[in-house]
Amino acid sequence: MWPKTRRADDADDTVEINEFLHDEGARRLSVALRDRDWPTAREILTGADPEHFMYYMEFAASADGVEEWIPDVIRAEPNSTLPLLVRGARAVYWAWDARGSGTSDTVSQEQWKIWFQRLKLAENCLDEVIDRDPGCAEAWHYLVVLGRARQLPMEERWHRFNKLIEIDPTHLFGHEQMLNNLMPKWSGSTEAMFDFARTRAAACPGTNVPLIVAQAHLEHRWSEGGKAYLRRPEVSGEICAAAHTSVWHDDYRRSLLTPVLWNHFAYSLSVGRLFRPANALFDEIGDEWVRTAPWRSVERFTELRDWSREKDDDTGRDD
Amino acid sequence: MWPFKKESAAEEEAPEFCRFLDEDAERLRDALRKRDWETARGILGATDPETRSYYFSVAASTYGIERWITGAEPGAALPLLIRGAALLTSAWELRPDGWTGRISDAAAELWTRWVSQAAACIDEVTTREPGWADAWTWSIALSRSLGLPLDERWRRFHRLIEIEPDHWYGHEQMLLALTPKWGGSSEAVFDFARTRAAACPGTHIPALVALAHREHNAHLSAVREPDNPDRSLELTYYEPTEITDDLWEAAQLSFWHDDYETTVLTPIVWNNFAYAFAWGDFHKPAWALFDSIGEDWITRSPWGDVEFFLRSRDYTRDNLE
Structure with missing residues (x-):
């Protein structure tokens, strides 16, 4: 009898989450924003290509305290729209900080007031950016977010999204935001989504855009009984096809955000029991490209990965 | 080689599935994971026909193998057949209920693409190597995936048993080719x-x-x-x-x-x-x-x-x- 060995790749202590996609600019930007070091932040933001810029702006939008010091930068650099864009994007997240992420019945009167004030501030800043620089994709991206946050009419949400894709037809975050705009919980509908x-x-x-097909299914599962929905062949198969239209398409070029897609597709395909494609993605992710989303923890990631690999390993599986 | 009995006192510890039926199969899988075609090809060339067919099934079920295997030895029949078999194995995940289940339009397109790519590989191998039982096994598997008429599925099965009358995997494929979910x-x-x-x-x-x-x-x-994707058997x-x-x-x-x-x-x-x-x-x-x-x-x-x-x-x- 040959010795039965446990799988060698169980060495989970090597798996580590890197929240910066191993991007030095993102890491430095995050430090600079914390230290209120605008010259460094500006240098990183202005040197970025559109995909990096989209990614970096999320760091700016989610960095606590930016709202306190960015008005001074705007005054000091009146000819630049960048600090204005940062202020507008930050105000969107800042509004959410006040509101919380719960359903509307969890939000107090006082919170609603602050929420709408900050959203208005965001809208004003972003409008001004658009007036001065109509080709600024990021301003349109955050205006799309505001479309649902401010409960604007669908036509206006579409108008903003269409402006965005005129400039950047494959802007991933903008597509994700428009998907959110069309969800039933934001006054859209399942069909529209x-x-x-x-x-x-x-x-x-x-x-990267076909990822939103998986995200639409992930959203819809809550109205269809949860995870079992993802195991329906008509659902898991469509997510698999989306991965093949995206990261596995012949024309796809790997870029900064590719690991984000690997993580999301690996999650939904393993939960959907499409083990072969899920495992190919787990191989791409390796130890290096694990993200917090959608797993929430390293433990959950390794659990699903090991289960998916194990299920696929034995031959004669036909059930 | 058969340890028929191995009295173990450690009953409390849950056993595991045996992932492979012999040591070389495990070595084969490890080699394929590392894309070490030299080692893999050596193991796949086993002389005993049954062992060879088993190793072939291990190779075909290695996930992702369809993406690289034909590049490992361009023009050779063995990687071509592995690619065809692996493409079918991937495609079947999209239709766990065969022709009777529901499938999205996008997945149906993907299915068609994979099955026709598999057909190109498998048909070429049966033409080039008509005396190879594993090629006919996968030709039978292909026939249900293409929805070919039952008499064509039988024809392929008869080719198989002329070569190897008790080929296990070929029989398993023919049984599946006759199930209600695949048109039988x-x-x-x-x-x-x-x-x-x-x-x-x-x-x-x-x-x-x-x-x-x-x-x-x-x-x-x-x-x-x-x-119900979670239905159980009675x-x-x-x-x-x-x-x-x-x-x-x-x-x-x-x-x-x-x-x-x-x-x-x-x-x-x-x-x-x-x-x-x-x-x-x-x-x-x-x-x-x-x-x-x-x-x-x-x-x-x-x-x-x-x-x-x-x-x-x-x-x-x-x-x-």
Whole structure:
């Protein structure tokens, strides 16, 4: 009898989450924003290509305290729209800080007041950026977020999204935000959400955009009984096809955000029991590219990965 | 090579599925994971036909292999057939209920692409190497995936058994090609299993009867709950006498037959009969099989998970007189 060995790749202590996608600029930006070091932040933001800029702006928007010092920068650099954009994007997240992420019945009168004040501030800043620089994709991206936050009419939400994709047709975060705008919980509908996801995925083969098909299903599972929904073949198969229109498409080029897609597709495909594609993605992720989203913890990631690999390992599996 | 018994005091520790039926299969999988084609090709070239077909199935089920294998040795038939087989294996995940299940438009397109790519590989190999049994096995598998007429599926099966009359994987594929979910019928499945069992006494082939019952039970469950991805099988299915008799006869023709030889694939036979006997309340023969299986030869199929294996074994033990 040969010795039965446990799998060698059980060495989970090597798995580590890197929240900066191993991007030095993101790490430095995060430090600079914490230290209120605008010259460094400015240098990193102005030197970024559109994908990096989209990614970096999220650090600016979510950095505590930026709202306190960015007005001084605006005054000091009146000719630049960048600090104005940062202020507007930050105000969106700052509004959410006040509101919390619960359902509307968990929000007090006082919180609502602050929420709408900050959203208004955001809108004013972003409007001014657009007036001065109509080709600024990030301003349109945050205006799309405001579309649902401020409960604007659907037409206006679409207008903002269409402006965004005129400038950057495959802007991932903007697509994710428009998907949110169309969800039932933001006064959209299931049909509108899926129609958008499928239409845009088909329009953008070989890009990150088809990820929104998986995200639409992840959202819809809550109205369909949870995880079992993802195990329906018509659901898991569509997510698998989306991965093949995206990261596995012949025209796809790996870039900064690719590991984000690996993580999301690996999660939904392993939960959906499509082990072969899920495992191919787990191999890409390796120890290096694990993200917090969507796993929430390293333990959950390794648990699903090891289970998925084990299920796939034995031959003669036909059930 | 057969450690039939390994008395272990550590009963508390849950056993694991044996992922491979011999050491070289495990080495093969490891080599393929590392894309070490030299080592893998050496193992795949085993001289014993049954062992070779087993190793082929290990190679084909290695996830992601379809992406690189033909580049490892351009133009060679072996990687081409592995690619075709792996593409089909990936495609089947999209249609767990065969032609009867629901599928999204996007997944149906992906299915069509993979199956036609698989067809290009497999058809080329059967043309180039018409005497290769594994190529016909996958040609049979392809025929149901393409939805070809049943007589074409049979034609391919007859080519296979001209070359190797008791090729286990080819028989398994033909059985699947006759199932209701792939355009056949349960009658055709049973007829095939019993006919082939009678034609191949003293081999693994009569275990097809156990597979046929399991497929039929799965079919009944799918008809009952077509939209439930978590549906389970009704274990009382195995209790009626006509079913236990059928399985008894099949076992007589297989591992109980005087001419039966224990080989690398024998654990597949043991596990399938153990499952059917356990739930057919054939406690003594079931227990004898659990004894042979021990802790070392528990295969994932037909149990699915270790908990269910243990439940089945405990049920048998508790009912022994």
